[in-house]
Amino acid sequence: MIWAAKRIGTSLLLVWLVITLVFLAIHFVPGDPAELLLSQGGAAPDPDQVAQLHEQLGLDRPLLEQYAGNLRGLVHGDLGQSMQDQAPVVDSIADRLPRTLELIAAAAVVALGVGIPLGTAAATRPGGWLDRIGTAVAALLLSLPVFVLGTLLVLVFAQTLHWLPAGGYISLTTNPVRHFQLLAMPALTIAAGLAAVVYRITRGAVADVRQRDYVRTARAKGVAPARIMRRHVLRNALIPVATVIGLQLGGLLGGTVLVEYVFNYPGLSGLLIDAVSARDYPMVEGIVLVISVLFVGLNLLLDLLYGVLDPRVRQA
């Protein structure tokens, strides 16, 4: 119990640290949200108007006061308002986060569905044709930048074959068919690199586990190969795969920006980049808070689960 409380406390401290660092970083980096708002389209803002907008946005208050105000708001679940259109930050995040989660989930399903079976099959015949082709393709997919792959997919599937729309987003409730058409290419683009990682990790882990004594014993006992693979090899080999996938998916929460740009997919990463460009402080802080809470929360959950599964972790 004390161990769990310590882990939760550490996680909360980590989140606070992230919020504070982001607050300081975004405020100290050059660039002024009021000036940017009034300089749109190459306009020349009147310094007096910039000062007015500073006052309206609360930017004329001392930094410590702004920080304390932010923390007070966060404690009460208020992430503030966007400096660009005064819309609640929480609304923008609520719009964008599910889209990004759906994109990541779709990519993960494809990556796991392709990477695990192929990695397993390659590991059962190391050096075979599948292993050689798989390893080469995985290397290619890992080295291919997502914007190149994404652009190629648009060229082939949208502009040449006309199978899919070039990009955009429509909600599932508005038009389910078009929703999935629009999801397909960005999800595939993310899935490609992810599948390559899953393939390589699975291949290595399965090959390693297949050499273990308990697998040899099972074979000696005459257990059917399929059962050995299912019960003894995969169960153990997939633990490192799950860990790596967890980290990869966590990183994608704020890391799908290039895919979002290529496919005009309005997710959380694009919102974060736009907010940083506009120096929209509350929006940046809100998004980073949500991403860090999800990331830290996911890791906390995994830590607690490891603790349940393996008592040695709790004693460490």
Add this chain to the structure above:
Amino acid sequence: MTIRRRALVAGTVALPFLRIPARAAGTPGQLVFGLSSYPPNFNPWVQAGTAAGTVTLQVHRGLMSYGPDGQLRGELAEKWERDGDAGWVFTLRDASFHNGAKVTSADVKYSIEQVSAPKSTAYMRAQFQGVDRVETPDPRTVRIVMKQPTETLPLWLAAFEMPVVAAGSADTGKTPIGCGPFTITKQERGVSIDLAANPNFYKPGLPKLKTLRFVVYADETARVAALQTGDVDLIEYVPWQSMAGIEADPKLRLQNTEGPFMYLTFNGATGPFKDPKVRLAVAHAIKRDEIVKSVFYGRGAVLAGAPLVEASPFHDKTLSDGWAYDPARAKALLAEAGLGGGFNCTLLATAQYSMHKDTAEIVQQNLAAIGIQVELALPDWATRVSLGNRGQYQFAVNGTTADSNDPDGLSALIDSTLGPSAARSFDLGDGSIAKALAAGRAEFDPTKRAAIYTDLQKLVLAQTPIVSLAWRAQGYAMAAAVKGFTNMPGALTFFSGTTLEETTLGG
């Protein structure tokens, strides 16, 4: 199992023949417009960028506007005329707001007062602080009395940042009510804006479209791809590298105009560019055709004088090449300034926009040829604006467009007495340019006004408050079935959204 396998094989074989209808656009009467960005806000009087301006023009209209040919015309004003030395009288046409209320002189007064209010952040605040009073003798008549005689008032009222909204509707926490050809029916922040035709629009038979949908494509390649695949019918900000491909496609049409331009601004408070001879040397050292060719793929034109479009009646052709490439003169000017041995300096631009970075690189190469060693500073756009506004630079690359095709539309760019701004040079000049601009603004005689602006163009060439570099083509591309949309000439290109009221699609 066999059936499943067969179905799978059949499905796979059939896949190339199943052309999923990807088109979201192309429906008669329903136009899809690919915007370059989502408007940061919908404050009708704030300059929120060109994409925001296009949307604003659908929902809001002002007293004046421009026709597709760029000519000033009455919008809510049926007629307008001078009244006394500093007054203008506008007679309103019979028009209604989206809530059904009539547009009255009280609404015009309210809108002007919001713009000129002391705490206003309106783009046109400085100009409308020159208003002495707004009188409303009857609901259809507005009398605007300026503090000084102002010939350019109708031009200022034609700015898309000067719409008339229903009195009281822009008070804190409310959504301003407009009277434009369309009303917003749905918004998905960052994604799209849906509009429907305003059935009570004051121009009979307009708008011709039933619905208008703005979809945001921030990435230029994605925007072009969306047009080519038929996901959208019309796009703005066509990237220069894609223009040839669009022109070659019989299903598409490209409309270009040269209105926006690239230029250099200087810090006049400190450093070598305080001296006008050094600025003039820079002006004569730039191979502008290289900028047109390399940065804009040939889609632009050399600009070696005051950035006044040829379509302007005040454009003086004899002065349009005053800063022509002349390295010998540039070197001589440097020598006259006591810098014959050259010097080192830093050029501020941004890596965020390739046209700024690429222009900076060409300027760097050209200046090296006359002994000026330039180091590039390429921060992100936000930092670049901030440094520019504070005068924390030596000279900088800029790109923008004038407020209108009238020389007065250049005020914000060449009048350094207006205060520090990233868009103009910092702490530069003796005020003579400001005086010339003020004289032009107050002069009603066209001949005398032309003479004032000829002198202004000479002043600009001599004082070099900026160095013009190149016009850049500003393009809209559309499906061939789109009719009635016009890329308006010169500096008015970003007013082209006005013509969506006359646009049709198929049918």
